[in-house]
Amino acid sequence: MAQSSPLILRLVAFSINAANRAGKIIRDVWSQGELGIVDKGKNDLQTEADRSAQRCIIASLLRQFPNITIIGEEGSSNCEVPSDWLVTESDPSVLQLNCPKEFESVTDKEVVVWVDPLDGTSEYTQGLLEHVTVLVGIAVGSQAVGGIIHQPYYGYASGAESLGRTLWGIKGIGVGGFTPSIPPANQRIIATTRSHSNALAEQAIEALKADKVLCVGGAGHKVLLLMEGKAHAYVFARDGCKRWDTCAPEAVLEAMGGRLTDMRGNQYAYDHNTYHANKGGVLATAKGEDHDWYIRNIPENVRESLK
Numbered sequence: 001m002a003q004s005s006p007l008i009l010r011l012v013a014f015s016i017n018a019a020n021r022a023g024k025i026i027r028d029v030w031s032q033g034e035l036g037i038v039d040k041g042k043n044d045l046q047t048e049a050d051r052s053a054q055r056c057i058i059a060s061l062l063r064q065f066p067n068i069t070i071i072g073e074e075g076s077s078n079c080e081v082p083s084d085w086l087v088t089e090s091d092p093s094v095l096q097l098n099c100p101k102e103f104e105s106v107t108d109k110e111v112v113v114w115v116d117p118l119d120g121t122s123e124y125t126q127g128l129l130e131h132v133t134v135l136v137g138i139a140v141g142s143q144a145v146g147g148i149i150h151q152p153y154y155g156y157a158s159g160a161e162s163l164g165r166t167l168w169g170i171k172g173i174g175v176g177g178f179t180p181s182i183p184p185a186n187q188r189i190i191a192t193t194r195s196h197s198n199a200l201a202e203q204a205i206e207a208l209k210a211d212k213v214l215c216v217g218g219a220g221h222k223v224l225l226l227m228e229g230k231a232h233a234y235v236f237a238r239d240g241c242k243r244w245d246t247c248a249p250e251a252v253l254e255a256m257g258g259r260l261t262d263m264r265g266n267q268y269a270y271d272h273n274t275y276h277a278n279k280g281g282v283l284a285t286a287k288g289e290d291h292d293w294y295i296r297n298i299p300e301n302v303r304e305s306l307k
């Protein structure tokens with residue numbers, strides 16, 4: 001790895017390859033058919049793919065960056081992994097980028113990497129494979145700065161021979177791995193949960209008078225719909241989402257001009273002392289300038305209940 005590149009670029013470049021490797025593990029577990037499903041709580045599944053993908057990403061990252069803080073959804077994991085899970089190379093194109101001045105001298109101690117090794121676990125167990133993503137978010141201080149969103153099953157629906165793609169973004173630089181699209185003008189398409197709704201979450205969706213509501217799985221997948229111009233906003237007016245669900249999507253979305261906050265418009269903090277639960281819900285918009293409209297139109301009782 002080019003040690004001369006700033007840390008933030010080295011982390012993103014390396015995490016792109018680590019997320020790709022984790023995606024292959026997710027496909028392998030699925031095709032072997034032994035999912036090893038455990039329910040961690042209520043409607044909160046974990047599979048062998050979640051566990052193995054996390055071990056791959058964390059063991060690989062720790063070999064290269066032993067002094068950073070890493071927080072993974074599946075808790076502390078055994079870092080003894082098969083040698084072919086250990087990623088050693090980085091994406092060379094990201095290492096060549098010009099780093100924004102403010103991130104040039106970021107040190108290990110300021111960095112927290114938030115890992116969601118498999119986002120959309122419930123959908124994975126149901127065979128809704130295109131809802132699955134691998135999320136690696138890189139925070140500096142309390143700010144989400146870099147993000148990697150890997151889709152292990154990109155191309156599955158169209159029968160592509162080779163599956164998967166990896167999107168990334170860095171604030172102040174931009175995005176890569178895909179071409180951003182703007183959602184259609186004069187329409188309001190909202191993405192929301194398909195499996196974790198409640199009365200307040202429904203009230204928020206109703207108040208926004210959408211032309212279309214897309215009920216889909218995965219926090220990463222919902223933000224992807226905004227990035228691809230398929231939805232204008234992602235609205236989830238309840239608790240349940242966690243920092244590892246939003247760190248990477250927030251960084252990529254904001255690097256292309258969108259916004260991700262709680263339902264009151266406050267940004268989540270991603271430093272190592274922060275809470276893990278996104279208790280204020282999730283509001284993400286493809287065009288950041290639309291964000292305030294959504295906040296104003298969310299009923300006050302909903303906003304008040306999500307403090």
Ligand SMILES: O=P(O)(O)O[C@H]1[C@H](O)[C@@H](O)[C@H](OP(=O)(O)O)[C@@H](O)[C@H]1O
Binds near residue numbers: 073121192
């Ligand atoms: O990584 P997992 O546990 O699959 O992440 C969850 C999110 O925490 C949860 O918010 C999402 O809920 P909805 O799809 O109901 O919005 C869930 O899909 C998973 O992404």
Ligand SMILES: [Mg+2]
Binds near residue numbers: 044045073
């Ligand atoms: Mg989970």
Ligand SMILES: [Mg+2]
Binds near residue numbers: 116118119244245
């Ligand atoms: Mg998740």
Ligand SMILES: [Mg+2]
Binds near residue numbers: 117119120
């Ligand atoms: Mg997960």
